[in-house]
Amino acid sequence: MAELGFSTYVFIERIAANAAALHPFPEHNVALVRDALADAGFEITLLGPNAPKVGEGVYFQPEPFGDEVIGLLADALTLRGIGAYGYALVDSSLGGELADIALFMRVGDVFPRHGRRILMTRMYIHRTPTGAGNKAVTWAFGSPADLEEANQLLSEKFDTEPVSDPRGMAAIEIRHPEFAAGTAEPMILLDDIFQVLGAAGFEGITMCNDPGNPRARG
Incomplete structure (x- = not known):
């Protein structure tokens, strides 16, 4: 087949x-x-x-x-x-x-509805000088069928919010309250996502938008 x-x-x-x-x-x-x-x-x-x-x-x-x-x-x-x-x-x-x-x-209009477990995963990070108010979120993009499967896997461990339209799932938003609480660093969380998806045969593009630690103003 x-x-x-x-x-x-x-x-x-x-x-x-x-x-x-x-x-x-x-x-x-x-x-x-x-x-x-x-x-x-x-x-x-x-x-x-x-x-x-x-x-x-x-x-x-x-x-x-x-x-x-x-x-x-x-x-x-x-x-x-x-x-x-x-x-x-x-x-x-x-x-x-x-x-x-x-x-x-x-x-x-003519995007593939089915993929080969290929996703683009991008983490966005916002840091504050004191750490209070730090936020991070990861987005996963791909075919509706791949995203449906990925969300089932990721939702068992992460706080996920699928984004859908009439043509199927368009993206997955993965929130990271652990980073905001100061109990986990973003790269550890991103690696955890890799482990979950990789074990199921997913691959693709991974990026991270991290502006670094801003300096506190005196």
Whole structure:
């Protein structure tokens, strides 16, 4: 029986008002991503010390563009045999001053409904000078079927909040009250997520946004 899914996946997210990052898995297929988008009329730049063989892509326009462009990039790739998911920022999920910990929604119409247990996992960390008010949240992105399975596994150990739309699960938000309470460091929590998902055969892209410890003002 043929395995569902694609041999290459791409996760697309905005990095500026006029730019989006394309994260391929595996990374050594980034040239395929570039060529597929060129066929659709989109030009991207490949980045990384080993580009163009291994790396990531950046799509850029001179002027700001809407979230629908991210969806068009994702659809163009999926229609050309590369499973792609585009995400747009909706709002802060933790409120307050934590603008870099956000709520995401999926954009695009023809994303793969089934994957090969390939996820993009990104942890966002907010630190305060005193440690009071520290917050961390991890987001997992992928196909609806993969996310359903991942959420069942993760919810047994973590505080998870699935984000769904009429087409299925779009993402999983994993909150980390242990970090806020000072009982666990983010990298330990991220490793725990790896252990849970890896034991079930999940793989993919992992990133961490950590601004470091800010200095207290005198």
